[in-house]
Amino acid sequence: MAAVDLAHLLEDRRIAVDRALDRFLPAAEQPPAEIHAAMRFAALSPGKRLRPIVSLCIGELCDAPAEATLQAACALECVHTASLILDDLPCMDDATERRGREPLHKAYSVETALLASYGLLAEAFARASALPQGGALCGVLATAIGTRGLVFGQHLDLTAGGAPMTIRQLQEMHEHKAGALFVAAVQLPLLLAQAPPETVQALTAFASKLGLAFQISDDVLDAREPIEDENKSTFVTVQSEDEALRQIETLTQEAHEVLLPFGPKAEPLRQMTAYVASRAR
Ligand code: GRG
Numbered sequence: 001m002a003a004v005d006l007a008h009l010l011e012d013r014r015i016a017v018d019r020a021l022d023r024f025l026p027a028a029e030q031p032p033a034e035i036h037a038a039m040r041f042a043a044l045s046p047g048k049r050l051r052p053i054v055s056l057c058i059g060e061l062c063d064a065p066a067e068a069t070l071q072a073a074c075a076l077e078c079v080h081t082a083s084l085i086l087d088d089l090p091c092m093d094d095a096t097e098r099r100g101r102e103p104l105h106k107a108y109s110v111e112t113a114l115l116a117s118y119g120l121l122a123e124a125f126a127r128a129s130a131l132p133q134g135g136a137l138c139g140v141l142a143t144a145i146g147t148r149g150l151v152f153g154q155h156l157d158l159t160a161g162g163a164p165m166t167i168r169q170l171q172e173m174h175e176h177k178a179g180a181l182f183v184a185a186v187q188l189p190l191l192l193a194q195a196p197p198e199t200v201q202a203l204t205a206f207a208s209k210l211g212l213a214f215q216i217s218d219d220v221l222d223a224r225e226p227i228e229d230e231n232k233s234t235f236v237t238v239q240s241e242d243e244a245l246r247q248i249e250t251l252t253q254e255a256h257e258v259l260l261p262f263g264p265k266a267e268p269l270r271q272m273t274a275y276v277a278s279r280a281r
Contacts, residue, residue: 153177179211
């Protein structure tokens with residue numbers, strides 16, 4: 001697929017997700033107006049929408065119902081946004097910037113940021129529960145968020161306290177902190193498609209590889225920026241940048257191998273994987 005086609009593939013789906021998110025979120029004028037405005041500020045700010053795009057590509061691959069897949073993808077993006085809001089708080093990462101803007105707690109207040117984050121989580125669950133397979137969809141989201149997912153990953157991050165991590169510890173942290181939502185991105189449309197267990201197993205493995213490749217690329221890109229926290233372990237502090245790039249290459253190849261049996265229909269997912277890897281080159 002030519003670069004221009006890949007740009008269209010990502011851009012067309014990103015636009016579809018942004019439009020759907022706009023409809024998915026409560027109107028800013030609807031009370032509590034400040035919380036709804038804050039939820040919209042955070043969720044509609046210019047993110048890449050990688051996780052919902054993965055959901056749409058998986059949905060197309062497995063013939064999941066398109067509108068339900070789009071709704072589930074929006075629910076997942078709301079969970080992702082809720083996690084970013086919490087991660088940026090002074091008691092967590094104390095971020096000064098998010099998606100090129102002020103983090104939500106600076107644009108509004110810490111109190112409003114907390115309520116908006118919970119509001120986004122609740123909206124995600126309310127909407128997901130109303131879809132076919134609603135109970136199972138909510139189970140996937142809850143698993144991704146809780147102590148088997150984001151909460152565990154964030155706990156490992158916070159308790160590391162700047163002490164150097166081994167590559168195994170770093171991998172374990174990011175399997176939960178970054179990987180969990182890529183796994184959910186794949187599993188939500190597979191539930192909607194009522195895909196067989198072997199397909200779920202194969203594509204979950206694909207998601208784990210994609211999530212890890214994404215995080216390593218992110219660390220490589222961050223390392224090229226002015227240093228924010230020099231004590232933090234990343235995939236380029238526990239090994240060299242060349243080793244990190246080779247690890248991305250290996251994960252990309254393995255992810256492509258998982259997609260082989262799915263034939264040409266998996267081309268958008270192959271391109272997504274190549275895109276994630278290419279960000280670090
Ligand atoms: C209860 C939801 C909840 C979470 C509690 C705070 C927390 C635990 C976890 C934080 C998880 C987190 C923010 C991980 C960072 C993952 C990451 C690399 C995010 C950036 O993803 P991109 O680059 O961002 O896809 P955009 O802005 O493009 O969406």
